[in-house]
Amino acid sequence: MAAVTAGRTETQPLSRDRILDVALAVASDEGLEALSMRRVASELGTGAMSLYNHVPDKQALLDGLAERVLTAVEAPSGSGWREVATTWATSVRRTMLDHRRLVPLLVTPQRPAPLLAMAASAVQALESTGLSADDARHVTRLVARFVAGSVMVDAASTRRGGPPRAQLDETFDLGLEAMLSGLEAQLT
Amino acid sequence: MAAVTAGRTETQPLSRDRILDVALAVASDEGLEALSMRRVASELGTGAMSLYNHVPDKQALLDGLAERVLTAVEAPSGSGWREVATTWATSVRRTMLDHRRLVPLLVTPQRPAPLLAMAASAVQALESTGLSADDARHVTRLVARFVAGSVMVDAASTRRGGPPRAQLDETFDLGLEAMLSGLEAQLT
DNA sequence: ACCTGAACACCGTTCAAGT
DNA sequence: ACCTGAACACCGTTCAAGT
Numbered sequence: 192m193a194a195v196t197a198g199r200t201e202t203q204p205l206s207r208d209r210i211l212d213v214a215l216a217v218a219s220d221e222g223l224e225a226l227s228m229r230r231v232a233s234e235l236g237t238g239a240m241s242l243y244n245h246v247p248d249k250q251a252l253l254d255g256l257a258e259r260v261l262t263a264v265e266a267p268s269g270s271g272w273r274e275v276a277t278t279w280a281t282s283v284r285r286t287m288l289d290h291r292r293l294v295p296l297l298v299t300p301q302r303p304a305p306l307l308a309m310a311a312s313a314v315q316a317l318e319s320t321g322l323s324a325d326d327a328r329h330v331t332r333l334v335a336r337f338v339a340g341s342v343m344v345d346a347a348s349t350r351r352g353g354p355p356r357a358q359l360d361e362t363f364d365l366g367l368e369a370m371l372s373g374l375e376a377q378l379t
Numbered sequence: 380m381a382a383v384t385a386g387r388t389e390t391q392p393l394s395r396d397r398i399l400d401v402a403l404a405v406a407s408d409e410g411l412e413a414l415s416m417r418r419v420a421s422e423l424g425t426g427a428m429s430l431y432n433h434v435p436d437k438q439a440l441l442d443g444l445a446e447r448v449l450t451a452v453e454a455p456s457g458s459g460w461r462e463v464a465t466t467w468a469t470s471v472r473r474t475m476l477d478h479r480r481l482v483p484l485l486v487t488p489q490r491p492a493p494l495l496a497m498a499a500s501a502v503q504a505l506e507s508t509g510l511s512a513d514d515a516r517h518v519t520r521l522v523a524r525f526v527a528g529s530v531m532v533d534a535a536s537t538r539r540g541g542p543p544r545a546q547l548d549e550t551f552d553l554g555l556e557a558m559l560s561g562l563e564a565q566l567t
Numbered sequence: 568a569c570c571t572g573a574a575c576a577c578c579g580t581t582c583a584a585g586t
Numbered sequence: 587a588c589c590t591g592a593a594c595a596c597c598g599t600t601c602a603a604g605t
Contacts (some may be wrong), residue, residue: 205570239598240571249598295487298531328401332532333554338529343486344520366521366558373557375598393589416579426580428590437579 205235207245207372211255218256220274222292223306228252257297260290264309267316273371279313280338280367287342294346310335326378330371335372385393393423395433399443410480416440421479431549433529445485452497455504463508467501468526468555473529482534486527498523514566523540523560 203209214235218226228249232239246252263286287297310331317327338350345359353359392399401422406414416437431557434440451474455467470487475485475519505515539545 200390221399238571244569299483332550336528336532336554337525339531340524344524362520365565366524369521369561370558370565373561376560377557426590431589
């Protein structure tokens with residue numbers, strides 16, 4: 192909301208960054224349905240067409256939004272593969288739930304989904320703990336699926352008056368633990 | 380495609396069922412982006428407003444579509460809880476992947492997501508195998524999350540030239556097995 | 568070069584008028 | 587009662603005209 196108000200100041204020049212700032216504020220406050228080129232432009236005190244000097248089209252704006260949000264995911268760390276997988280999964284989930292209304296954009300089955308793009312770094316981190324390339328891919332693939340589903344469900348249920356966040360966190364932690372224990376038996 | 384063509388026959392009266400038939404055909408063939416009230420109406424040889432005599436609004440049409448697709452999910456069966464969980468998860472995934480382009484609608488974090496609605500029947504089936512109510516809910520919650528994430532990822536990757544379906548199936552089966560083995564240790 | 572108003576081809580839905 | 591055309595308030599984007 193603060194960002195939206197700041198966006199109304201008409202002195203600063205238009206830029207991709209300022210456009211993304213406003214787009215993020217609108218989508219966070221009012222949801223993806225409210226995010227239109229015309230709306231972002233009017234928030235910036237200009238016409239829709241002015242945005243096209245800084246962004247090729249709306250899809251590119253959405254991609255930029257997803258990319259910006261996901262830079263907050265911390266690099267996976269830890270010495271054991273389970274620890275690496277856990278910190279990665281937890282960080283991805285926390286980041287996405289920090290932007291509940293953007294979740295469909297972050298997990299969507301369009302384009303090279305950002306979630307899958309991040310998978311490469313997870314695979315690498317897992318390999319550095321001693322896992323084989325095959326095992327690292329296997330673990331990443333399945334953890335990513337569980338995280339994606341959890342984020343969808345959790346974002347949906349916190350929007351309505353679902354269970355408290357603490358309970359969703361606990362369910363996630365238990366599920367991740369179960370998945371990792373089960374995977375351990377499948378490693379070569 | 381066949382349904383769309385059949386829809387052009389202008390003799391039959393309009394009905395919710397015929398509208399859903401056409402909507403399903405359009406969305407399956409051309410994706411959810413192509414699905415509009417005006418498009419469905421024109422496919423039926425009438426104007427957009429005629430649809431509103433049988434469907435309150437577009438959201439209700441989408442809900443009807445999701446509901447219709449998900450009736451194909453088989454009732455979970457089996458004597459042990461693992462077998463019940465496996466048949467349910469597999470049936471939900473297969474049904475959703477039979478309608479790849481509808482997946483965002485089926486797993487979306489809006490409204491009482493149909494996936495969660497179906498969860499109640501899974502909980503009941505699990506309880507009938509001897510699981511406690513708490514355990515049945517725990518297993519259902521986590522399996523549903525894994526299934527939702529898997530379907531999102533699988534629908535996205537088969538749309539592009541991703542890995543063959545057989546490999547995605549195997550990844551899913553292994554992941555489900557891992558999840559269930561891990562959950563087994565958490566049961567009371 | 569960068570910007571932008573008018574215009575085009577769409578949306579979902581309200582409303583009033585038809586049968 | 588059921589149906590539906592015109593109209594309203596929106597979309598994203600092209601194109602031509604401005605600076």
